[in-house]
Amino acid sequence: MGDVSNSAGFEELNHVADRAVHVWAPSLEALFEQAARAMFSLMADISTIRPERRHEITIEAEDLETALVDWLNALLFWRETQGEMYSDFRVRWEDGLLRGEFAGQPGYPTFAVVKAATFHDLRIEQDEQGLWHATIVFDT
Amino acid sequence: MVKKSDLRKIDEYLYEIPKEFRPDMRVPARLYADDAILEDALGDRSIEQLVNTATLPGVVRYTLAMPDIHQGYGPPIGGVIATRHPDGIISPGATGYDINCGVRVLVSNITADELRPHLEKLVNALFQNIPSGVGKGGAIRLNAKELDEVMVRGAGFAVERGYGSREDLERTEERGALAGADPAAVSRHARERGSPQLGTLGSGNHFIEVSVVEEVYDPEVADAWGLFPGQIAVWIHSGSRGLGHQVCSDYVRDFQKAVQKYNISLPDRELVCAPFNSPEGQAYFGAMAAAANYAWANRQVMAELVRRTFEQVLAGKVSDWHLRQIYDVAHNIVKIEEHDVDGKRMKLIVHRKGATRAFGPGHPVLPPAYRDTGQPVLIPGDMGTGSYLLVGTEKAMRDAFGTTCHGAGRVWSRAQAKKSIRGEELIQELRQKGIIVRAGSMAGLAEEAPDAYKDVDRVVNVVHKAGLARKVARFRPLGVIKG
Numbered sequence: 001m002g003d004v005s006n007s008a009g010f011e012e013l014n015h016v017a018d019r020a021v022h023v024w025a026p027s028l029e030a031l032f033e034q035a036a037r038a039m040f041s042l043m044a045d046i047s048t049i050r051p052e053r054r055h056e057i058t059i060e061a062e063d064l065e066t067a068l069v070d071w072l073n074a075l076l077f078w079r080e081t082q083g084e085m086y087s088d089f090r091v092r093w094e095d096g097l098l099r100g101e102f103a104g105q106p107g108y109p110t111f112a113v114v115k116a117a118t119f120h121d122l123r124i125e126q127d128e129q130g131l132w133h134a135t136i137v138f139d140t
Numbered sequence: 141m142v143k144k145s146d147l148r149k150i151d152e153y154l155y156e157i158p159k160e161f162r163p164d165m166r167v168p169a170r171l172y173a174d175d176a177i178l179e180d181a182l183g184d185r186s187i188e189q190l191v192n193t194a195t196l197p198g199v200v201r202y203t204l205a206m207p208d209i210h211q212g213y214g215p216p217i218g219g220v221i222a223t224r225h226p227d228g229i230i231s232p233g234a235t236g237y238d239i240n241c242g243v244r245v246l247v248s249n250i251t252a253d254e255l256r257p258h259l260e261k262l263v264n265a266l267f268q269n270i271p272s273g274v275g276k277g278g279a280i281r282l283n284a285k286e287l288d289e290v291m292v293r294g295a296g297f298a299v300e301r302g303y304g305s306r307e308d309l310e311r312t313e314e315r316g317a318l319a320g321a322d323p324a325a326v327s328r329h330a331r332e333r334g335s336p337q338l339g340t341l342g343s344g345n346h347f348i349e350v351s352v353v354e355e356v357y358d359p360e361v362a363d364a365w366g367l368f369p370g371q372i373a374v375w376i377h378s379g380s381r382g383l384g385h386q387v388c389s390d391y392v393r394d395f396q397k398a399v400q401k402y403n404i405s406l407p408d409r410e411l412v413c414a415p416f417n418s419p420e421g422q423a424y425f426g427a428m429a430a431a432a433n434y435a436w437a438n439r440q441v442m443a444e445l446v447r448r449t450f451e452q453v454l455a456g457k458v459s460d461w462h463l464r465q466i467y468d469v470a471h472n473i474v475k476i477e478e479h480d481v482d483g484k485r486m487k488l489i490v491h492r493k494g495a496t497r498a499f500g501p502g503h504p505v506l507p508p509a510y511r512d513t514g515q516p517v518l519i520p521g522d523m524g525t526g527s528y529l530l531v532g533t534e535k536a537m538r539d540a541f542g543t544t545c546h547g548a549g550r551v552w553s554r555a556q557a558k559k560s561i562r563g564e565e566l567i568q569e570l571r572q573k574g575i576i577v578r579a580g581s582m583a584g585l586a587e588e589a590p591d592a593y594k595d596v597d598r599v600v601n602v603v604h605k606a607g608l609a610r611k612v613a614r615f616r617p618l619g620v621i622k623g
Contacts, residue, residue: 018213065409066396073389080382081332111581113343115385116237119392119409120213137213139237139385140344 007131010038019114020121020137028064031124031132032071032091036102039072039117039138040079040086043110049087051103059098065122067098068134072117075102083107115139142187144178147171153606156202157191164407165194168202172540172606174598177207186216192407193221198228198415200488201481206495206545207602214410217494220543223416225476225487229404230421231413232391232428234491236472239387239428240435241346241379242313243518244443244468245529248450249460251370252352252618259350260576262453263619266348267578269449270442272341272623280338280441287335291323294433295468298440304447304465308440310507312468313497316436318475322426326383327390330427334383334434339441341378343581343623348446349375349520351527351615358612361513361531365466367613374446374463375527375615377520379472380435387431391424416489425474432473439468466529467516471496471546479541490541498532498544498609517609520547521596526616528600530609544609545599570620579622 008025021038025031040046057074061067075086086104093099116139124134147155153172159165169190173181181187186209193203193215200222209218214233221234255262280301282290290297295309295316309315326334341348353371356362380387395412398420399405404413414420447463454461474491481488499506501514510516517530536542563585567577579585604611 062397066393069389069393073393077329077333077386115344116389118213118237119396119412122409139213 008034010034010041012042013135018138019140020135023134023136025132026130028132029091029093031134032068032098032100033089035068035072035134035136036075036086036089039075039114039136042114042138042140043112044085044108046085046087049085049108050105051088052105053084054101054103056099056101059100060096061098064124065119068124068136069117069119069122071098071100072136074100076114076116078102085110112140142182142191144182147178151606153207153602157187157194159194162191162195164405165191166196167194167199169194169205170202171205171209172207172602172608173209174207174602177209177598177602181205181209184211186211189214189216189408190219192411193219193234195407196221196223196229196231196234196411196413197404198223200224200228200486204540204543206543207599208494208545208547212493214408215491215493218545219491219493220495220541221491222479222488222541225489226417227415228489229413230416230424230474230489231411231491232388232395232424233410233412234493235388235428235474236493237385237388238379238472239384240432240470241472242377242435242439242468242470243520244312244376244439245466245516245518246374246376246443246446246463247367247466248372248374248463250372250458252372253370254458255350255372255454255618258453258457259619262350262449263576263578263621265449265453266350266446266619267621270341270348270445270621271339272343272346272580272621282335282338284331287331288323290338290437291326291430291433292321293317294436295440298437298444303441303444308443308465311465311509312436313470314436316433316440316468318429318432320425321429321433322423323430325423325427326387326430330383330386330390330431333386334381337381337383338434338438339445340381340438341442341621341623342381346378347375347620347622348377348442349527349617349621350619351375351617353613354526354616355614356612357614358531358610361610361612364513365516365529365612366464367529373615375518375520376439376442376446378435378439378442380431381438383434384431387427391427395420395424428474432470435470436468467510467518469496469516469518477542480538488541490543492543494546495543496546497542498530498536498540499542500532500534500537503532503537503542516612517544519545519596519600525596526614528596528614529612530600530603531612532609533607535607536609540608544603547596547599575617576619577622578620581623585622
């Protein structure tokens with residue numbers, strides 16, 4: 001089960017071959033942060049990951065969906081090549097570019113691996129209350 | 141949603157959705173299934189996904205799904221899509237994230253009885269010697285030049301470095317190196333992920349299994365292949381690791397622009413594609429082949445690590461510890477092949493995602509050892525039941541672009557599997573059946589519980605009865621290692 005606080009959170013959905021999540025948040029930036037938290041929660045208990053090492057990346061993409069997939073796949077790339085797990089995320093949009101900060105610690109035990117975020121069934125929408133939602137399917 | 145009444149029954153185990161079903165279909169879509177498999181498939185979106193594959197530009201004759209069909213992203217798993225060469229599309233989503241996820245089978249000259257006293261020690265040693273699990277480093281760290289060579293020469297690179305022999309290459313699809321690989325088309329990110337992972341098993345549904353030949357169905361072929369009941373074998377199921385996943389992600393992303401450029405409208409963004417002879421299409425094929433070759437090198441290295449482990453544990457304790465290779469097949473890949481379509485010889489771009497090549501007897505591409513019998517087809521099941529060796533047929537060539545199933549399809553989601561069973565319980569259950577399991581992750585193990593999969597026996601029976609591949613032997617697991 002995911003987090004729920006300040007009307008931002010995530011939950012895992014049932015998907016036969018892979019893992020899927022539904023994420024929601026009051027802003028687009030918070031949505032991207034929740035999506036990252038949801039993804040890493042599929043791999044480990046992120047509540048105890050300490051933000052020891054910080055990194056920052058910039059994502060340039062043609063549309064929101066591509067930006068989200070790029071952001072999540074970039075985090076997976078860093079996880080694998082640095083051997084780190086991340087729990088702390090901060091996203092801001094600046095001049096049409098996504099600036100993402102993330103922090104975590106090396107060598108944290110994982111119970112599963114997410115291989116990639118996919119475009120399958122990818123939806124980013126805002127509901128009538130102005131809350132942002134996204135569904136993302138991961139290849140695992 | 142597709143309903144049963146939308147399907148036409150062509151044969152006992154073959155159904156077709158005619159192209160009139162939806163206006164964007166260019167060809168019909170076919171499914172090999174029995175009643176139960178059909179009901180399951182109608183219950184989720186796998187058949188709708190199959191219908192989507194029939195809309196792709198350049199698609200030829202019909203698209204297919206094998207009886208291990210299940211819902212994927214883009215095409216269904218178990219899908220076969222052939223497009224016209226050179227201008228039909230090529231699609232990274234129709235090939236899969238784990239490029240050249242595949243299987244290798246080795247057999248020994250000893251029996252399960254001879255091995256039994258040493259089995260636990262052997263499984264522990266395999267778990268020790270072959271790196272598995274999440275993102276771990278592996279036996280061989282490659283520098284940039286070596287990685288280039290692996291991507292072009294595949295399993296051949298590993299053989300040159302002392303991992304196995306040339307005979308192994310003879311008995312590998314494409315001799316372990318697909319032509320047309322282009323390391324320059326592989327991103328820096330993919331290279332960074334691939335450099336430290338050669339010789340590692342990975343996680344998820346990847347495994348190495350020590351098993352025994354439980355039943356022989358075709359004594360003539362079994363004899364020709366040197367198989368006998370009670371014989372010890374080893375199955376290796378693994379793919380291209382982080383390198384392949386990154387290649388797929390990179391190109392699924394790049395092709396989002398390509399579909400606009402080439403005016404291709406898609407029912408699903410994961411079906412992104414480009415004409416094969418476009419710069420984008422060529423780049424993807426080059427990168428895909430490079431990743432496929434990496435996977436073949438990977439299985440070649442692991443096979444040698446398995447052999448060294450057999451020697452380490454069994455030399456002097458059993459009559460003969462040696463292992464020889466039966467075959468190695470890919471089940472997520474795209475190939476350029478020639479097939480007869482409506483009496484005409486056509487060059488095609490054949491995507492197999494969760495489907496295995498199954499060439500029949502006489503095919504010139506097969507090594508001399510298999511030209512008379514047909515190609516060995518390696519079908520891994522799940523941990524609880526077993527695996528099958530099949531042989532390719534003329535009928536598969538005629539009706540299914542020389543293709544058959546790849547294994548058991550999933551029925552439970554991973555989330556569901558984890559809620560239903562605990563890894564520790566599963567290990568006890570399997571031990572009671574005489575199966576020793578060493579796994580890196582209990583939760584990962586639970587996701588792979590046998591109940592989470594379709595019945596492989598059922599899937600194999602469908603392809604056997606439909607004539608796409610013939611059963612040769614069935615294997616029962618004795619020991620399994622997983623990440």
